[in-house]
Amino acid sequence: MPSSINRPRGTIDVLPGEVEKWQYVEESFRRICREYGYAEIRTPVFEHTELFDRGVGDTTDIIEKEMYTFLDRSERSLSLRPEGTAPIARAYVEDKLFSGPQPVKVYYQGPMFRYDRPQAGRYRQFHQLGVEVFGSAAPAIDAEVVAMAMDFCWRFGLKLDLHINSVGCGVCRPVMRDKLCASLKTRLEDLCGDCRIRLDKNPLRILDCKVKRCREMAEETAAGLNFLCPECADHFRETLGYLDALNVAYIVDPCLVRGLDYYTRTAFEIMAPGVGAQRSVGGGGRYDGLVEMFGGPPTSGIGYAMGLERFLLVMQEQGLTVPDGGRLDVYLVTAEKDLEGRALTLLQELRAKGICADKDYTGRSMKAQLKQAGKSGAPYVVILGSDELSKGKVALRDMLAGSQTEVPLADLPAQFLKK
RNA sequence: GUGGAUGUAGCUCAGAUGGUUAGAGCACCAGAUUGUGGCUCUGGGGGUCGUGGGUUCAAAUCCCAUCUUCCACCCCA
The missing domain is CATH 3.40.50.800 (Anticodon-binding domain)
Structure with a gap:
């Protein structure tokens, strides 16, 4: 008797009965993308490892411990994509999308891979629905991108909170980081172990430490800094103004910092209220330096991604169903x-x-x-x-x-x- | 990567202190006379008790390892 083979850890089979929900969400996403003027883009599921090292940031957790990296038969280091933005920015440069009409608005959906420890709502192969816009630095597009993400959730009747912040730009963020470090270093003994490490590696992350003491301390310090440069401050204010005009409610969260290095200015996260550690259904933000980093012309960009599995999970928690299709006549x-x-x-x-x-x-x-x-x-x-x-x-x-x-x-x- | 739980038929679970052929409900399949579903009744198939070692005369039940899932952390979708 041959022994049975199981699926790899952290992966799932989506069976008939469940897959209809996936299809419904995917189709709804396609529809809303078309309504908002986005075209689909498909990039490979694996890329040169270097793309993510450079794009996502080689000190981030994603790169340090979560990548599926392997050598192919020609000894090239390749990695299963852990996220969608870097590959699309790469395509924007490689396929010279900057030479066409701007902005370029694209959407994608597909599997992503992260070598995490699995949990409910968190898998090693998971699926994202996302959009990216290249070639507009206008606050109006920030607002549209955020509003579209919320619009999508609302169409399903989902009740979610929008957290938003500005993480500044290449000019003002380093200044803020230095000040934060300097200030926290004077109170090193008050920080938790994790945060002492973070202080060197990624001090902004102290802002969303789970340990209340660290968090409070960082909040205090950050609030006092008022660090945004005039340009970033204007951009953020205008973005929020447009969201108001669109009737999109938000929570300005000065502690919201995202885990990927490439974010600038607008950063946002869509959270399910209440239970579970995996409350983040989606998130995104602006990444104005990314295209240039990949050898393209200076180009601003903004996008978001939503986790399909989490979206479905929250739908279930909130008692929402999808119309059942797929029946025989x-x-x-x-x-x-x-x-x-x-x-x-x-x-x-x-x-x-x-x-x-x-x-x-x-x-x-x-x-x-x-x-x-x-x-x-x-x-x-x-x-x-x-x-x-x-x-x-x-x-x-x-x-x-x-x-x-x-x-x-x-x-x-x-x-x-x-x- | 760290800490903690979990694992018995397809599913939800029973199986006190180790002891004859491991059970239930649901699901599945087949019947309940002559060509008809959903209710009811009867019967049936299906488990090497996650896997691999060990202790024992004897283990689903004790010990070790390993895997899975789940919870918290890290982090994120």
Whole structure:
């Protein structure tokens, strides 16, 4: 007996019954993207490792401990993409999208890979829905991107909080970081162990430390700094103004700093209120230096990504369902074995007209076929029997009402098409 | 990567202190006379008790390891 093989840790099989929800969310995302003027882009699932080292930042957790990196047969170091923005910025440069009309608005959906410790709502292969806009530094596009993300969630009836902040630019952020460090270093003994390390590696992260003491201390210090340069301050104020105009409620959260190095100015996160550590459903922000870092012209950019698994999880928590599609229109039952051939051709005729139809293929009794029909969810059953057939008719059974009529074979497709 | 829980049929779970062929509900399949579903009744299939070692006359039940899932942290989607 060969031993069974399981799926790798942190991965899931999306089975019939569940996959319909995925499809519904994915299709809804496509629709809203089209409405907002985005075109789809597809990039490889793996890239040169260096792309992420440079783009995401080689001191981030994602790069330091979460990448699926491997050597291919030619000894190239490749990595499964841990996120979508760097590859798309790469494509923007490599495929010279900067030479076309600007801004370039693209969306993507697909799997991402991170070697994390799995938990509910957190997987090693997970799926993101995201958008990126290149070539506009206008606060209005910040607002549109954020508003679109919220619009998408609202369409499902999701109740989520929008946290937003400005993390400054290449000019004012380093100044702020230095001041924060200097200030915190004087109180080193008050910081938790993690934060002492963070102080050297990524001091901004102290702002969202779980240890209350650190957090309070950092908040105090940060609030006192009021660090944004006039340009960044204006940009942030205008962005918030547009959000107000769009009736998008937000929480300005001075402690919101995102884990990827490339963010500038606007940073935001969409959080599910309440339970669980994985409350972040999506997030994004501006990344004005990224394209240049990849050898492209100075180009501003902004985008966000949402986690499909988390989106679904929150939907479930909030008791939201999706309309169930994928049902059959009709199930075909044969009363006698020798009608099998006739059943097959009838089935094909119906399908050719776009009617979703199926039958049994395990040689069940008629009674059992009806039972299967019931389970299939098909609202109608067509019963093929020699009595009716001799009159050129079939029996059409309404499974909800439990009633049955005889219908001429020729009229059959019309029965379903009008519904 | 750190700390802590968990693992018995497809699913939800019973199986006190180790002891004959491991159970239930649901699901699945088949029947309940002559061509008809959803209710009911009857019967059936299905588990090397996560996996691998060990202790023991004997282990689902004790010990060790390993894997999975889950919780918290790190971090993030």
